[in-house]
Amino acid sequence: NAGVTQTPKFQVLKTGQSMTLQCAQDMNHNSMYWYRQDPGMGLRLIYYSASEGTTDKGEVPNGYNVSRLNKREFSLRLESAAPSQTSVYFCASTGHTYEQYFGPGTRLTVT
Amino acid sequence: AQSVTQLGSHVSVSEGALVLLRCNYSSSVPPYLFWYVQYPNQGLQLLLKYTSAATLVKGINGFEAEFKKSETSFHLTKPSAHMSDAAEYFCAVSLHGGSQGNLIFGKGTKLSVKP
Numbered sequence: 001n002a003g004v005t006q007t008p009k010f011q012v013l014k015t016g017q018s019m020t021l022q023c024a025q026d027m028n029h030n031s032m033y034w035y036r037q038d039p040g041m042g043l044r045l046i047y048y049s050a051s052e053g054t055t056d057k058g059e060v061p062n063g064y065n066v067s068r069l070n071k072r073e074f075s076l077r078l079e080s081a082a083p084s085q086t087s088v089y090f091c092a093s094t095g096h097t098y099e100q101y102f103g104p105g106t107r108l109t110v111t
Numbered sequence: 112a113q114s115v116t117q118l119g120s121h122v123s124v125s126e127g128a129l130v131l132l133r134c135n136y137s138s139s140v141p142p143y144l145f146w147y148v149q150y151p152n153q154g155l156q157l158l159l160k161y162t163s164a165a166t167l168v169k170g171i172n173g174f175e176a177e178f179k180k181s182e183t184s185f186h187l188t189k190p191s192a193h194m195s196d197a198a199e200y201f202c203a204v205s206l207h208g209g210s211q212g213n214l215i216f217g218k219g220t221k222l223s224v225k226p
Contacts, residue, residue, distance in 0.1 A: 004154075033213075040120065042218040044203060058213075065175055089156055096221075097206065098162055100214060102154035 002026055004090050004103035006035045013081045021076040021106050023091030029101075031094045033058075034066060036087040037105075041092045043090065049074055067087040115137045117217035125225045130174075132220050134202030137183060140213040143205035146186045146212065150198045158200075162186060172196070186210055190213045198222045 004025045013019055025032065030051045035043040045058030049068040063085060065077045074093075078085060086109050092100040118133040136142055143162050147155040159170025166178040173194075176187045185202060199221045203214040 031226075040218060042216040044216075045213065054141075099145060099157045099160050102147075102156070104154045106127060106154075 004091055004093055004101050006089075006103035006106050008106060009104065010107050010111065013078075014111055015082060016080050018077065018079050018081065019087055019108075020078075021108075022073070022089075023075065023103060024073045025091075025093040026072065027093060027095060027101065028071070029095040030071070031091035032068065033092040033094075033100065034064070034074070034076045035084075035090045035092065036060065037090060038087050046076065046089075078108075080109070081108075083110045086110045113142070113215050115202050115204050115215055115217035117148075117200075117202050117220050119220055120218065121221050121223065123223040123225060124192045126194055127191050130187070130192045130196065130222065132187040132200050132222065134176075134185045134187065134217060135183055135204070136185060136204045138204055144176075144178060145203040145205075146170065146174070146185075146187050146202045147203065147216075148172075148198050149201065149219075155201065158187070159176075192224045194224050194226065197222055 005020045023090045033048045034046040037043050044060045047066040052071045064065050067075045089106045091103040094100045114137045116135045146158040147162045149155045159168045161168050163179045169175045174189045175187045201219050203219040
């Protein structure tokens with residue numbers, strides 16, 4: 001059981017470039033989440049997917065898009081990266097026991 | 112609307128001393144509450160959770176938390192700090208109450224442990 005995996009671990013982008021962060025879980029969870037973590041801000045929800053085929057905006061969705069490709073995979077896309085999107089991004093999933101399981105994170109720097 | 116307040120962004124204790132990390136919540140529905148720990152350059156790991164069963168919840172690594180409805184609190188404690196407890200700790204409340212999964216996180220408390 002790998003749990004929640006994320007790729008890549010690190011990424012540096014120039015302003016205006018695009019990229020997709022990948023997330024996969026092998027726990028057969030229905031719900032998946034994307035957060036960003038910034039110093040002193042805790043974790044803020046970007047988008048979530050309550051089940052395969054559905055996605056909803058969280059607290060800070062602007063500048064991001066998501067795709068729930070299947071039950072296992074939930075990707076986050078930055079179409080035109082901005083320095084304000086420099087952050088650590090975490091993917092998480094949850095099943096019927098209510099707690100969320102987190103991936104190791106992607107550190108993104110936008111210059 | 113649900114919210115979480117963690118008092119103190121930094122807490123420093125000596126090794127062997129009591130650890131007390133404070134969390135207060137507001138929720139319009141009976142809450143589910145969680146404490147997570149994050150070690151440097153890692154993801155978040157669940158320490159313990161309250162889901163309306165026993166009000167005193169025991170977690171991993173000797174941590175426990177008590178749900179106090181009258182005080183809207185869910186403080187995290189450990190009787191004796193260890194150097195390996197140095198990390199950042201996050202309190203979270205379930206957004207909708209129960210099984211819908213969305214969480215609201217506090218801003219975190221960084222715990223330092225002095226030898």
